[in-house]
Amino acid sequence: MSDRWERNIPVYDVPIWTRPFQALLVLGALALGLVTYREIAGLGPASGMNDAYAWGIWKTFNIMVLTGLGSGGFAVGIAAWLFNRKRLHTVMRTALLTSFLAYASGLILLGIDVGRPWNFYWVLMPWKWNAHSPLLEVAVCMPAYAMFPLLLENFPPLFDWIHDKRPRFRARVEKAEKIMTRFYPWVVALAYLLPAMHQSSLGALMLLAGEKVHPLWQTPLLPLFYVWAAAYMGFACVAGSLLFCSLVWHRAVDLDVIAEMNKITANLIGYWLLLRFADIAVSRKLGLMFQANIYSGLFWMETIFLVVAVIMLVDSGRRRDAQLMFHGYLAAAFGGMLYRFDPTTLAFQPRPGAFYFPSAVEILISVGFVALAIAAFVAAAKAWAILPGPMRLWKSTEIKTQDEKAPVGKISSYAPAGE
Amino acid sequence: MAITRRDALRKLVAGTASVAAASAVATVPLSTRAQAEEGPTVPPAAVGMLYDTTRCIGCQTCVVACAEANKLPPDTRLDNIHFAPADLSSFSKNIIKLYKPADGKTYSYVKQQCMHCLDPACVAGCMFKGLKKDPKTGVVGWTANLCVGCRYCEISCPYHVPKFQWEGFNPKIVKCEFCKERLAVGQQPACTTVCPTHAVIFGSREQLLAEAKTRIRQNPGKYFEDRVYGEAEGGGTQVLYLSHVPFGDLGLPKLPGESIPQKYLKWQKRVYSYLALPVVLYVAMVGVINGNFKKHKEHMKEEEENTGLRAQL
Numbered sequence: 260m261s262d263r264w265e266r267n268i269p270v271y272d273v274p275i276w277t278r279p280f281q282a283l284l285v286l287g288a289l290a291l292g293l294v295t296y297r298e299i300a301g302l303g304p305a306s307g308m309n310d311a312y313a314w315g316i317w318k319t320f321n322i323m324v325l326t327g328l329g330s331g332g333f334a335v336g337i338a339a340w341l342f343n344r345k346r347l348h349t350v351m352r353t354a355l356l357t358s359f360l361a362y363a364s365g366l367i368l369l370g371i372d373v374g375r376p377w378n379f380y381w382v383l384m385p386w387k388w389n390a391h392s393p394l395l396e397v398a399v400c401m402p403a404y405a406m407f408p409l410l411l412e413n414f415p416p417l418f419d420w421i422h423d424k425r426p427r428f429r430a431r432v433e434k435a436e437k438i439m440t441r442f443y444p445w446v447v448a449l450a451y452l453l454p455a456m457h458q459s460s461l462g463a464l465m466l467l468a469g470e471k472v473h474p475l476w477q478t479p480l481l482p483l484f485y486v487w488a489a490a491y492m493g494f495a496c497v498a499g500s501l502l503f504c505s506l507v508w509h510r511a512v513d514l515d516v517i518a519e520m521n522k523i524t525a526n527l528i529g530y531w532l533l534l535r536f537a538d539i540a541v542s543r544k545l546g547l548m549f550q551a552n553i554y555s556g557l558f559w560m561e562t563i564f565l566v567v568a569v570i571m572l573v574d575s576g577r578r579r580d581a582q583l584m585f586h587g588y589l590a591a592a593f594g595g596m597l598y599r600f601d602p603t604t605l606a607f608q609p610r611p612g613a614f615y616f617p618s619a620v621e622i623l624i625s626v627g628f629v630a631l632a633i634a635a636f637v638a639a640a641k642a643w644a645i646l647p648g649p650m651r652l653w654k655s656t657e658i659k660t661q662d663e664k665a666p667v668g669k670i671s672s673y674a675p676a677g678e
Numbered sequence: 679m680a681i682t683r684r685d686a687l688r689k690l691v692a693g694t695a696s697v698a699a700a701s702a703v704a705t706v707p708l709s710t711r712a713q714a715e716e717g718p719t720v721p722p723a724a725v726g727m728l729y730d731t732t733r734c735i736g737c738q739t740c741v742v743a744c745a746e747a748n749k750l751p752p753d754t755r756l757d758n759i760h761f762a763p764a765d766l767s768s769f770s771k772n773i774i775k776l777y778k779p780a781d782g783k784t785y786s787y788v789k790q791q792c793m794h795c796l797d798p799a800c801v802a803g804c805m806f807k808g809l810k811k812d813p814k815t816g817v818v819g820w821t822a823n824l825c826v827g828c829r830y831c832e833i834s835c836p837y838h839v840p841k842f843q844w845e846g847f848n849p850k851i852v853k854c855e856f857c858k859e860r861l862a863v864g865q866q867p868a869c870t871t872v873c874p875t876h877a878v879i880f881g882s883r884e885q886l887l888a889e890a891k892t893r894i895r896q897n898p899g900k901y902f903e904d905r906v907y908g909e910a911e912g913g914g915t916q917v918l919y920l921s922h923v924p925f926g927d928l929g930l931p932k933l934p935g936e937s938i939p940q941k942y943l944k945w946q947k948r949v950y951s952y953l954a955l956p957v958v959l960y961v962a963m964v965g966v967i968n969g970n971f972k973k974h975k976e977h978m979k980e981e982e983e984n985t986g987l988r989a990q991l
Contacts, residue, residue, distance in 0.1 A: 267990050303844025310767065310841050313832035340967050348974070352990075374827020374842065374849040381806040381824065388806065391939070391947055394830050395805040415991040422988065440991070444971050448963035452956060466942035467803045467834040470931075479945055610838060644990060653987070 264349040264513035264647035267416065271654055273508060275638050283634035290627020293620050294371055302374060305620045312604070312615030316625050317372040319603035321365045323461055324596045325629070326401070327485075329361020330493030332409060333454040337490075338523055340447055346516050349647040353504075354497040355412045356645055360632040361496075362405040368628050393463035400457035408450035411439065416643040459486040465602045473554045473606035475547050480538050484531070485599065491527040492595035494520055495568075499588035500636075502581060504646055511649050514579045521576035521584060524591055525569045532565055557601050564594030718797035718913045718937055721816035725856060726883035727870060728890055729789045731921040731928070732900065734877035736774055736787040740869035744772035744791075747857055747868035766790055768843040771854040772869055777927050786921065788928040789878055791869070792839045792854035793908065794818050794916035797937035800831035800840055809840070809851070816883070816916050817856040825851055836912060836931050836938065883916050890920055913937025 297305035308315040331354035339347040370376045381387045382402075388395050415436075422432045439446075462485025465472050478484075498520045505512045539545060548555050571587030574580075601607075604615070617625070640646050741763065745752060752761040753769035763770040772791040779785070794811075798818050801809050808825030811818050827849055831840040843849035857867035865871070870880035879886070890906040898904065900922060907925050908915035912933040921928060934941060949955055978989035 266985075266987070299847055301843070301845045301847060301849060309844070310832055311838065313829035313842060340970055341963060343970055345974075345977075374829070375822075375825050376827070378806070378808075378823060378826050381826075387824070389802075389804055390950075391943060392803050392805055392830075393943070393946060394803055394828065396950070398805055398826075419988065419990060436991075440975070443991075444964050444967040447967050447971075448960055451963055452960045455959075456956060460946075463943070463946050464803075464830070464833075466946070467799050467830075467938060469799070469834070469836055469938045469942060470933075471833075471836075479942065482946065650985065 261649055262511035262513055263649055264511075264516055265650045266648065266653055267349070267352050267644040267646065268648040268652045269644050270504075270508045270510070270641045270646060271652075273641055275641050280634055280637060283630040283637075286623075286627045286630035287634065288627075290624045290630070293624050293627070296620065297371060297624070302372075305618065307616050307618040307621055309613070309615065311609040311613030312607070314603060315372070315615065315621055316604075316617045317368050317621065319600060321368045321625055321628060323603055324599050325361050326365050326461075327458070327489045327492040327595060327599045328496040328592060329358045329365070330454060330458060330489035331355075331497035332358030332412065332493070333451060333458070334490040334493035334527075335497050335520075336412075336447065337451050341451070344519065344523075346519055349513070349516060350497055350501060350520075352416055352645045353501055353647070354493070355409065356416075356636060356639060357496055357500055358493070359405065359409050359413050360635050362401065362409060364628040364632040366402055366405055368624070371624070393460045393466070396460040397457045397464065400453045400460070404450065404453035404457065408446045408453065411446050412450055414439065416639070416645055420643050454489070455486055458489040459483065461485050461599075465607075468602075468607065471607055471609050472602045473547075473608060474542075474544050475539065475554055475558050476602035476606050478538050478542065480534070481602070484535065487527065487531050487534075488595045488598055491524050491531065491591055492599075494524040494527065495588040495591040495595065498524070499585060499592060501646070502585040502588070504640065505581075506585075508640075508646075510646065510652070512581055513647065513649075514581060514584075516647075517581070517584055518576040518579065521572040521587070524588070525572040525576075528565050528569050528572075528591060528594075532562065532569075554606055557597070557605055561594050561597045561601070564590050564597065568594055717935070718940070720796060720883060720914070721812070721814055723814045724816040724883040724916055725861065726794075726881055726886045727791075727856075727867070727878055727917045728881070728886040729878045729917065729919050730890075730893070731786045731788060731877075731919070731923065733875045734774070734787040734789065735875055736776060737874065738774050739872045739874060740789065740878060741770070741773055743868040743872040744854075745770065747860065750852075766839060766841055768841045768850070768852040771852060775929070777923060779927070784923055786923045786928065788921075788930075789869075790837075790839075790929070791917065792818060792856070793837050794854075794856060795912055795937065796914040796916065797912075797939055799834035799836065799912075799938040802939035802943060803830045803834045805830075812858070815856070815858075815861060817858050817861070818853075819855045819858050820851050820853060822850060827851075834938065836933060883918070886918055890918055893920060910935045913940060 293305070302308055306315050306317075332351075335347055335350060335354040338344045339351055370379070373379070379398075382398055388399070418432050418436055421428050459482035462481035462483070465477070466479070466481055468477075470477070498517055502512065502517065504510065539548070548558055568587050568591035571583055571590060575583035575587055742761070744750070745761075748771055750769055750771065753763040753767060754761055755769075756762045756764060763773050765775075766773055772789065775788050775790060777786045777788060794816060795818070796816070798809070798811060801807075801811050801818060804810075805826060805828065806824045808821055809818060809831055810821065827842070829842050831851060832838075832842060840851050840853045842851060857865070860867060866880040870878050873879070879889075881889070887906060887909060894901050894904050894906070902921045902924055907919035907921065907930050908917055911930075913936060919925065919928075919930060921930075926932060978991070981987075982989045
């Protein structure tokens with residue numbers, strides 16, 4: 260029995276409405292309730308933010324960190340479509356869905372974080388833009404990406420489902436698919452251009468903070484490091500999610516595909532680390548690495564996570580060891596997350612005596628939005644053909660219309676035993 | 679033959695090379711604009727303030743006058759009775775602080791308000807020009823209906839000036855706006871009007887810079903490093919300081935001569951100049967993906983024939 264991933268296949272026969280799913284929804288509902296409190300009372304009472312640490316975890320974690328993890332659609336997509344890594348097409352639906360959910364939940368939370376969201380409509384009027392602001396770039400490109408190319412890229416599973424379950428709309432779906440296929444390369448290319456721009460601009464945001472950001476992180480290369488980190492974090496998130504889902508739902512793992520991702524991720528991290536050390540050396544900040552303080556500690560924590568990740572990924576790829584692969588991706592994700600978080604918060608020193616720790620409300624809202632994204636992913640993976648699997652898992656539930664001459668015999672040969 | 683990774687790379691490199699050429703052309707007008715490289719320009723009618731620590735008696739009249747002129751609620755958060763702001767906040771656009779070292783030798787008052795930088799980091803980051811530098815007077819002012827409340831100004835200001843109203847559902851950014859309504863009707867800012875010792879005075883930036891230098895010349899050794907803070911700091915500011923104690927002790931940060939936007943956004947501006955690089959990159963990517971997509975569609979068709987199932991994109 261081959262474990263080769265050949266097709267995106269729903270997770271059959273597992274109910275959506277499970278206890279963990281309910282728990283996720285409760286967390287989400289709690290968050291939405293607390294959002295009401297935040298909107299009425301204001302940011303001060305609801306959060307731990309203050310004038311020195313004016314950005315809290317909603318921006319620094321849910322946006323800076325989680326959209327990094329949500330860059331799978333961008334990073335894996337580039338490998339598949341630009342660099343022709345054909346086997347990676349099988350994991351694209353997983354990548355695109357994680358990306359969309361990370362972006363969507365982050366962007367909604369961003370609307371809750373800002374103090375005067377009703378003025379955001381100016382984003383539709385380019386002549387009102389301050390074109391040189393890195394934040395403007397983020398504000399334009401991030402929603403544009405999530406609402407246009409990324410959303411469109413997520414349509415195929417939905418089309419499949421309608422085609423399968425709602426024969427009435429079949430003709431319309433096929434027409435929509437035809438139109439989409441015609442413009443697909445343009446959409447896909449936009450889905451790489453926009454994240455390349457805004458993921459680097461997220462790094463550029465911290466440039467304007469100047470010397471408030473610790474010199475081990477503050478560098479003109481911040482934009483490059485941010486988008487590059489998003490690339491390996493995206494791979495880590497997609498591969499990690501796939502391995503985790505396979506474990507939970509007892510699905511076959513195509514270790515060849517994951518091993519290919521191992522290689523790419525390890526290379527991305529390796530060269531990123533080299534450049535980071537070279538940049539620090541060239542700007543003569545090597546000494547800062549060896550001072551006994553929290554900053555050098557953070558720096559080494561990031562570095563060790565990433566070095567360990569490279570070792571684990573290379574080793575597990577060679578040995579086809581799924582568990583070690585998963586640990587490798589965890590280490591890669593943590594290293595990247597820490598790197599993207601540090602310059603905004605832990606290595607951000609606005610002024611002596613300044614202090615920030617997120618309030619309980621802030622944390623619960625942040626967690627609630629992540630919970631909603633996970634819940635949506637779980638539900639989608641069960642209902643739609645998102646996760647890859649070997650052909651033998653496929654169960655055709657397609658309702659045939661009369662005039663269709665489908666090769667029925669072939670379908671049944673792929674149906675699991677007993678069907 | 680399928681497009682190999684090498685082919686894809688080659689196409690991308692070719693694309694990027696033409697982009698490099700295009701952006702080189704695009705940056706030419708930038709580098710010839712001497713001001714952009716040398717430093718921020720001083721607005722034609724740049725107003726200014728000069729604050730001299732040796733003249734300030736710490737009476738806080740300016741603090742009260744500022745609160746009154748700007749209709750700010752008194753900051754009594756210290757003990758619920760006294761109007762005693764501890765720092766700039768959404769209650770106070772202007773405060774007087776006392777620097778008193780442990781050895782008790784030289785103490786100094788210091789006035790704090792917006793510095794009205796010549797090239798402000800807060801303005802550079804602001805998305806829809808909610809914070810904007812007046813092209814004539816150089817006053818950095820805030821417009822309510824252009825502000826999204828993102829608080830990027832607080833992250834970027836090296837002087838910790840812009841403050842956010844943390845309470846309530848309709849928060850505003852609060853900062854010294856040089857009493858722009860008073861300026862508009864030919865009046866001075868409230869703080870410079872009331873100062874009994876003329877420790878803070880109003881004038882054009884040019885005048886005040888000359889005045890400060892005269893004071894330094896006439897009193898050698900009186901002022902720290904015999905220089906004016908704000909002449910060059912962070913590209914220059916419109917509020918200038920003379921001090922008898924080190925500027926750092928008064929909370930005035932050591933900043934390079936280049937402004938923060940100039941120093942840190944140089945490459946950002948080049949990469950995005952005329953959007954040339956993104957557009958060329960986009961077209962190059964579409965080219966490569968187009969080729970790969972054709973192959974992919976053929977592959978999908980094959981799959982469809984082999985399995986009898988609808989192909990998945």
